[in-house]
Structure formats: structure tokens, C-alpha cells
Amino acid sequence: MTTYNWDLIERLLHEVQNGEGSFAPRKYAEQEAAEKVMAGESTGNLDVLKTTAADYEALLLKRGFIESRPEEEGGNGENFILTPRGAQLLALIDSSIPGHAHPRQVLDEQADALEPATFDDVASKAAIA
DSSP, X not given: OOOOOHHHHHHHHHHHHHOOSOOOHHHHHHHHHHHHHHTXXXXXXXXXXXXXXXXHHHHXXXXXXXXXXXXXXXXXXXXXXXXHHHHHHHXXXXXXXXXXXXXXXXXXXXXXXXXXXXXXXXXXXXXGO
16 A cells, blocks of 8 residues: 655645746755644654655656646746646645545545546545545
């Protein structure tokens, strides 16, 4: 069973959604860790978190949650946009939305929640949200 750091994935997807500059997952992992420390939460090993963020970037790209920003929209090969699947994932795990823990729990119950067919099936169920 594959488990994911949903807070980190949420951060990465928000950065994709809001950013037009170069995507820097290791920097975002550092920022996420700093915010957790300020909130009194444990972050674990920062180097591991940075590596995980870079791995998530590759996974999100490979599995169709993000894609390269088109050149006509300012794409430079180092920035991304959310795909419809990525927007759907962000909507499910967004911590600013009340009840976000339930969809995360349902995703955690899957063998690999970010496997495209699994995600699409789970996300299509109205009861998840």
C-alpha cells in the first residue's frame, strides 16, 4: 500500500496552480517544513522531505496530474499547469476546505491512490467529498 504526504502534495499542487515561474519542489518542501515547525509540528528529516517533493513532481507529471505549461502561456519547460485530474485531486485534499480529512482517508485506503485508474474511480464517487 502506497502512502502519500498529502500536505506536501497539496502544497505542490497549489504552487502549480498559482505559479508561472520555475517550479521548485525542493524549495516548497523547505517552506512546508518551516511552516510546520512554526506550528509546533514535527517535520522529520528535511533532506528526505526535499527528495520526496522532487519524486512527487515526477509522479504528478507522469500520472497526468500536472503538465508542462504551454509556451503560448509562458511555458519554459520548468513550469506546469494543473490538468483536470490535478485540479480534482487538489479539490479533494485541500486543507482549507472543511472535511478534507475524509477524502484523504479514502485515498489512503487505496493500494495506490495516485494510480490514474484508481484515482479516477475513487474521485468519481460523490460520497468521497
